[in-house]
Amino acid sequence: MSGTLNYAYYPGCSGTGTSMEYDMSTRAVCSVLGIKLSDVPDWSCCGSTPAHTVDHTLSSALSARNLSLVEDMGMETTITPCPSCLTNLKTSGKRMEKEDFREKVNKLLDKPYNGTVATKSVLQILVEDLGVEAIREKVVKPLEGLKVAAYYGCIMNRPPEVMEFDDPEHPMSMDNIMEALGADVVPFPLKVECCGASFGIPRKDLVMKLSGKLLDAAEDIGAQAIVTACPLCQMNLDLRQGQINMATGSHHKIPVFYYTQLMGLALGLTEKEVGMGKLCVSPKAVLKAIGRKEKTSAK
Amino acid sequence: METVNITTSCDQQFVDLVEEESGQTLNLCYQCGNCTAGCPYSFAYDIPVSQIMRLLQLGQKETVLKSKSIWLCATCESCTTRCPNNIDVAHIMDVLRHIARREGYASVKTVKSFWDSFLDSVEKHGRAFEMGLLVNYILRTGRVWTDLDLGPKILPKGKLHFNPNDVQGKEEIAKIFERFKEGSGK
Ligand code: SF4
Ligand code: SF4
Numbered sequence: 439m440s441g442t443l444n445y446a447y448y449p450g451c452s453g454t455g456t457s458m459e460y461d462m463s464t465r466a467v468c469s470v471l472g473i474k475l476s477d478v479p480d481w482s483c484c485g486s487t488p489a490h491t492v493d494h495t496l497s498s499a500l501s502a503r504n505l506s507l508v509e510d511m512g513m514e515t516t517i518t519p520c521p522s523c524l525t526n527l528k529t530s531g532k533r534m535e536k537e538d539f540r541e542k543v544n545k546l547l548d549k550p551y552n553g554t555v556a557t558k559s560v561l562q563i564l565v566e567d568l569g570v571e572a573i574r575e576k577v578v579k580p581l582e583g584l585k586v587a588a589y590y591g592c593i594m595n596r597p598p599e600v601m602e603f604d605d606p607e608h609p610m611s612m613d614n615i616m617e618a619l620g621a622d623v624v625p626f627p628l629k630v631e632c633c634g635a636s637f638g639i640p641r642k643d644l645v646m647k648l649s650g651k652l653l654d655a656a657e658d659i660g661a662q663a664i665v666t667a668c669p670l671c672q673m674n675l676d677l678r679q680g681q682i683n684m685a686t687g688s689h690h691k692i693p694v695f696y697y698t699q700l701m702g703l704a705l706g707l708t709e710k711e712v713g714m715g716k717l718c719v720s721p722k723a724v725l726k727a728i729g730r731k732e733k734t735s736a737k
Numbered sequence: 738m739e740t741v742n743i744t745t746s747c748d749q750q751f752v753d754l755v756e757e758e759s760g761q762t763l764n765l766c767y768q769c770g771n772c773t774a775g776c777p778y779s780f781a782y783d784i785p786v787s788q789i790m791r792l793l794q795l796g797q798k799e800t801v802l803k804s805k806s807i808w809l810c811a812t813c814e815s816c817t818t819r820c821p822n823n824i825d826v827a828h829i830m831d832v833l834r835h836i837a838r839r840e841g842y843a844s845v846k847t848v849k850s851f852w853d854s855f856l857d858s859v860e861k862h863g864r865a866f867e868m869g870l871l872v873n874y875i876l877r878t879g880r881v882w883t884d885l886d887l888g889p890k891i892l893p894k895g896k897l898h899f900n901p902n903d904v905q906g907k908e909e910i911a912k913i914f915e916r917f918k919e920g921s922g923k
Contacts, residue, residue, distance in 0.1 A: 482909075488852035493917065597817045630815075637809075640847035641781075
């Protein structure tokens with residue numbers, strides 16, 4: 439099975455900065471699972487939200503430069519951990535299927551994109567190409583005793599015509615992975631609600647309210663931790679948790695993990711290898727409570 | 738909300754433009770309100786998204802382009818996902834921002850400045866340089882950064898870089914912007 443899973447890897451800007459633990463843990467987990475990642479050489483920014491609010495040709499050109507680099511690598515599928523990059527790469531790929539639009543975009547580029555690359559999220563290839571059972575088999579330190587809420591954020595699965603993965607209202611891929619790792623997954627009613635996205639700087643009040651609601655809901659259903667697959671969601675819920683407590687008069691102290699960090703632990707990686715020290719809300723107490731039954735020497 | 742006189746102010750050209758740029762048929766909206774019900778930002782909008790749709794049908798250019806809502810939409814795609822008539826509502830919101838920019842409307846200046854700072858960074862470095870874009874944003878808006886309390890939380894984690902991590906092919910990216918600006922006459 440392994441050895442055949444081979445992808446071009448697009449880390450995205452936040453992967454080299456504020457979400458470096460996501461990037462670290464993704465690479466580490468893929469390596470344990472025998473998934474080969476080849477970095478897109480000299481990848482550039484996909485333009486994120488700002489570009490598509492200015493113009494769709496510009497936005498697509500920023501994505502297409504990267505897709506054309508993947509073509510140069512001779513690869514067919516590129517994967518990215520970040521839902522925002524994913525949306526941009528996928529949307530421009532879709533839009534560029536139309537010839538007149540592709541021509542317009544290619545006019546902005548040094549080297550044209552021919553439209554041969556498929557983009558998927560790391561999450562998607564984990565559940566579809568590798569499979570949850572293959573992950574289950576590799577667990578050496580089950581996450582027993584951890585009650586976790588899986589939060590997908592708004593755009594990982596929406597709109598369904600573009601994302602073509604999992605369910606747009608009730609996704610289960612991360613829930614299933616967490617369950618396979620031995621965690622106790624609580625049904626999280628707000629799993630696709632928006633966290634406030636990139637409004638943290640220009641309109642912090644919006645993030646306080648929307649992310650505050652997510653933290654309240656997670657606590658109400660008894661989750662000890664939240665897992666996410668999105669750098670922006672993670673940052674709003676983790677880095678800004680103190681601000682949210684101040685703004686809403688709450689007292690949350692709930693760690694917000696990238697799902698790949700918890701995967702890594704369960705697969706036998708150390709806390710350091712999955713970047714646990716990079717989180718703002720300390721995960722110490724929660725991590726201590728995990729796997730008391732099957733204690734291994736992993737530290 | 739202000740009263741709109743629909744008989745004297747329907748701008749059909751505007752309706753056509755939005756339809757052309759978004760590829761959507763505005764008349765398909767039958768005002769069920771699903772988009773507004775699911776929009777996480779309705780509480781902050783001056784005009785709910787279903788009313789934006791209605792105002793578009795009626796060609797109310799000025800009212801729509803002036804609205805704060807088009808700048809507060811986060812493109813969360815819940816309206817698009819839930820519209821029973823398969824209207825790509827989020828795409829329309831995007832197109833409204835494009836038109837608003839071209840015609841000089843920016844009702845939520847902080848949001849526009851933040852997006853512009855981000856793109857400046859991409860144009861210059863090929864990637865988003867987080868520290869640089871913050872400084873750019875502060876300069877653009879004259880606003881003191883309200884996140885000073887986050888400094889002690891994030892700096893020890895070594896996640897924020899003080900120097901940009903430039904892409905080798907950054908000229909290629911600068912050229913994308915250059916060609917775009919020439920072409921669109923912006
Ligand atoms: S959900 Fe669709 S049909 Fe219903 S009000 Fe919104 S745009 Fe109109
Ligand atoms: S995409 Fe924009 S308008 Fe649509 S629901 Fe989300 S925030 Fe509201």
